[in-house]
Amino acid sequence: MTTANPTVTADPTRTLDLPRPTRPAGALTTALGVARRTVLRNIRNPQVFVLGMVQGAMFLLIFRYVFGGAITTNGIRYVDFLVPGFVGTGVLFAGMTSSIGAAEDLKEGFFDRLRSLPVPRIAIVSGRVVADTILATIGLTVTTVVGFAMGFRTSAPLGSLLLAVALCVFAAFAFTWMFVLLGIMAGNPQAAQGIGILVFPLTFVSSAFVPVESMPGWMQAFASNQPLTMIVNATRAFTLGDVDAVRVLGHPASYFAVRSLFWCALFIVVFAPLAARRYQRG
């Protein structure tokens, strides 16, 4: 009852008829390939993607109509205060999604596959970040449209509005480096959910939904100086115009924009090398 042993050895008459690439993919090809896949992964899961949008719109409605009446905003309408704040916080919530996405890539072996390929290491994480920035931009576009539908109005010139959008997109790009790093460190999507612990205080203890003057003094010290407040206030100041901005927020748009850019630069300088390092060999 000896079992046959159907071992296969090479048959010289057949070869796998595939050419071997002459040189490996460059950084741009790699980053774009990874980015395209990551964007498709999100927009081809419409349940999740659309649900995220609907959830965002719902929160906007709740703040506008449930809390809004109880919040006074130095003489401007609450909806005009809220919508730029909401667009700004979208950067952080998109960041949470990218943490979870990065953790999924790690767990599902996608990063291992990429790292076993002859592609530049930095391009792998860059592709992920580019994709997350694109997704965040889609998100903030939707929020803006919903905001206008809910009565948000601005008399700011187009140039200022474009600056506001550009700042939010750049902030999304800068913050994503940190969130991708945190996602990889978390190791799995469930743990990456826990990054909400970081996102929620940053979101709520900021000027995004209420004027910071209404908070207790010790909290104001944090709330008025943290990065999200700078980004939110810059966005808000761009839409209000400098006269209203100084009256409501205390400073013109340039004040907040410069500080936002400083924070963004800091995030990139600190977290991009750390994230890239995570893609080297262990």
Added chain:
Amino acid sequence: MPPILEARGLTKRFKTTQALAGLDLTADRGQVTAILGPNGAGKTTFIRMVATLLLPDEGTLTVAGIDAIKEPDKVRRAIGLAGQSAAVEGAMSGRENLVLVGRLFGHDTRQAKASAEVVLDLLDLTESADRLVRTYSGGMRRKLDLGASLVGAPELLLLDEPTTGLDPRSRNDLWDAIRSLVAAGTDVLLTTQYLDEADQLAARIAIIDQGKVIAEGTPDELKSKAGNDVVEVHVADASELDRAIAALAPLGCERPRVDRPTRSIAVPVERGSAQLLEAVRLLDGLNLAVSDIGLRRATLDEVFLALTGRPAESEPDPEADGSATTDKRRRSRRAAA
């Protein structure tokens, strides 16, 4: 030509776990080499090293003659990796997945498409090529993952537990796919905790335990090295099992191994066929009905037991280095259930 893989004295420590403890292995070209061992033996650590995802603490490693420690980029051009989890994108079609990986291997778009076509055809996936991968069965996903590791025409294919968690039919299907690759001239290094998988696919098997190769050879060599022949009896009536064990035990050179659910008794013997005849006479004399009786070589399961003194698949998994660890643990638990 240098061997496709040569590892000397590889060690790797993760915190408190010695994952590799001086692993030596040479894999020749033109064949499948299987790394066989229980969970936690160091299989995944080793294959991740070959795939340039991990650096060893000590030792040397060459892949296709290239130093994997000093020139990882060159090694990456020579290998294709298919991991434990099928790392294909569910929200893209099978074809899109292969074209993406083909582009990353360095093909231009036209060549990436052509290579994807060849691979789809080879793996019999052409019909499903334009469906999103999330509609694929587990077996199809694994096949596509295997395909993704092929589009760059690697010299050495690395398969980390390619069929773990698959149903028997998908397993056979994937085995066929791997066989046709080997027949087409791709060298394969695979890890497995399934003894029959190594037996089915590999020309050479290295059994590893606690981070070291403890035995190495062809399946037949390993079986004869560690195994006495076995007289295997399936008793027709479960109530007579104990009577049969008592009768057969004196024949064996070791204690008989009994598997009650299948009513089978395996008696390791030293003088093969003579003792098979003796067993037949004994059972006949007792008027004991058997549904099957025969003499066979030791299985790799028995080889593992003989080499290590413990069964092959009951180890915890201290290999906390990789991403798929918890997943693997869950899967092996399911397999054990």
